[in-house]
Amino acid sequence: MMTPPRIAVFASGSGSNAQRIAEYFAGTGILELKAIYSNNADAYVLERARILDIPSVVFNRDTFYKTTSVLEDLKSREVDWIILAGFLWLIPDYILHAFKQRIINIHPALLPAYGGKGMYGMKVHQAVIASAEPESGITVHYVNEHYDEGDIIFQARCSIHNRDTAETLAAKIHLLEYEYFPKVIQDLVTGLAKQ
Numbered sequence: 132m133m134t135p136p137r138i139a140v141f142a143s144g145s146g147s148n149a150q151r152i153a154e155y156f157a158g159t160g161i162l163e164l165k166a167i168y169s170n171n172a173d174a175y176v177l178e179r180a181r182i183l184d185i186p187s188v189v190f191n192r193d194t195f196y197k198t199t200s201v202l203e204d205l206k207s208r209e210v211d212w213i214i215l216a217g218f219l220w221l222i223p224d225y226i227l228h229a230f231k232q233r234i235i236n237i238h239p240a241l242l243p244a245y246g247g248k249g250m251y252g253m254k255v256h257q258a259v260i261a262s263a264e265p266e267s268g269i270t271v272h273y274v275n276e277h278y279d280e281g282d283i284i285f286q287a288r289c290s291i292h293n294r295d296t297a298e299t300l301a302a303k304i305h306l307l308e309y310e311y312f313p314k315v316i317q318d319l320v321t322g323l324a325k326q
């Protein structure tokens with residue numbers, strides 16, 4: 132029997148997408164979530180990992196950018212794909228190189244609009260609302276050396292009404308993420324989607 136693809140999730144904050152991914156695939160045999168990696172020792176995602184009984188790995192800026200220990204850890208777990216789910220740091224070249232076209236990110240807007248450095252989480256939704264956009268959405272894309280610029284794999288949209296605030300928009304976007312992100316991951320790592 133073929134072993135299922137192995138993924139790692141990187142997250143910096145709450146980690147509700149990380150939890151959704153873990154629960155969606157638990158016991159399915161479709162893929163294995165080997166570990167959750169975080170740059171933030173206080174991130175709630177680490178508590179979620181503990182409750183879900185998934186190994187977690189915490190690293191700091193020096194470890195990430197000046198050593199290869201995160202890569203070595205990924206290799207020791209035989210990880211095939213890296214999934215960024217609310218991860219806020221650029222991926223260093225040595226990891227990009229080792230995981231060519233095997234790192235994807237979810238962004239809470241319709242890229243190329245409302246992306247780039249500093250555009251994450253609520254800041255994105257505040258900017259979208261401030262510009263009175265009629266719609267927003269989610270973008271799943273490959274990760275390269277620039278923030279939010281890799282090839283787009285998938286987008287889904289939602290409309291924005293007059294009464295929407297950054298908070299209500301964030302809630303709509305999270306629902307889209309929970310619905311689509313696991314399916315996009317599944318299609319990619321099982322080879323159903325074009326790579």
Ligand code: GAR
Binds near residue numbers: 148237251
């Ligand atoms: C998600 O909405 C994700 O799209 C966004 O952060 C949120 C994390 O939520 N990512 C970015 O803004 C990346 N630029 P979560 O921690 O509850 O999954």
